[in-house]
């Protein structure tokens with residue numbers, strides 16, 4: 343039976359996302375209560391800077407715990423402990439961030455004190471999710487994490503509630519808005535990497551540590567969470583091969599354009615039998631693939647399903663109210679279904695394998711000496727590894743060097759590496775740098 347008492351919520355951390363959650367809870371109070379079939383009550387907010395947060399999000403200062411403009415860490419801890427000890431609080435929103443001991447301990451305490459937990463913290467779940475879900479099950483409490491993967495895109499509930507009648511064969515997508523914004527600016531406006539990154543930071547898309555955006559770490563956290571859910575993998579974040587966009591330059595963008603494609607930071611996982619091939623890294627996405635059309639900070643998730651074929655979800659992966667709306671959707675869901683919202687992790691016999699072991703078409707950029715016979719040497723080496731060449735790009739003659747790209751039919755990275763090593767062994771003066779390889783998504 344649904345309880346008629348108020349469903350009480352506490353928010354820990356009222357920065358960009360936590361402030362957005364509070365604002366939506368207050369602005370939409372009546373409608374949310376209708377959807378949850380219970381009145382949702384924001385019972386208290388803890389933040390080190392209550393006055394500043396209240397002003398920047400337009401929230402009444404009285405909703406913040408403690409006195410004064412700022413709280414010391416000890417005061418914030420005391421206020422948090424008081425909320426966790428309050429039997430009337432049903433659910434705690436964690437929007438502090440981080441994945442160190444402090445936040446792991448805090449989120450465990452939320453569950454152990456008999457409260458549901460809702461978080462946008464993908465790093466926490468990627469690194470410590472297994473332990474937290476175990477604690478949730480032991481305490482018969484739910485963890486809502488819709489906001490942790492691609493912000494406002496309802497991919498978590500989509501997988502948990504909507505595609506349960508189907509079999510997801512592969513999941514791919516653009517899970518990091520900052521890197522996608524940078525690649526879009528480099529491609530459309532010829533901006534250099536540093537200028538595009540500074541603009542993304544200014545717009546508030548980037549993580550506090552933007553290296554996580556550009557080195558693939560943030561996208562990797564999100565893919566780790568989805569691989570566990572979709573394929574039942576028992577993987578640790580460090581098991582996943584992750585690369586970022588730091589090394590991408592205008593030549594890569596130009597070669598991609600020549601083959602009617604665009605460079606994107608892609609998250610990918612595909613099941614073949616009991617193997618799941620997965621990685622995060624830059625890829626050339628052909629214009630025929632909808633992911634190629636996702637520009638700016640927008641995120642997208644593409645599912646290839648056994649029965650329902652292709653589904654693509656597109657939306658905002660960052661932002662105060664965008665991400666806040668996903669957290670509020672979890673609050674409504676848990677208020678409505680209570681402990682029935684608890685989802686035991688599903689485990690399969692699938693094993694994780696690196697994506698480079700899957701045969702995929704790829705593009706290889708060669709920087710070589712510029713003289714007769716070079717293309718022949720390179721193509722012969724690829725052929726000897728049984729790699730079928732699709733196209734050879736226009737050569738860029740740069741002083742004494744040449745730069746050209748070869749797109750292949752599906753092959754593994756091991757085949758490509760063997761070809762490169764044979765060129766380096768037999769013709770030591772031909773390759774002037776390590777060839778750059780990117781998979782091509784069609």
Ligand code: HSE
Pocket residue numbers: 517518519520521547548549555560659660
């Ligand atoms: N920094 C992330 C991004 C947003 O750029 O997509 C939150 O995950």
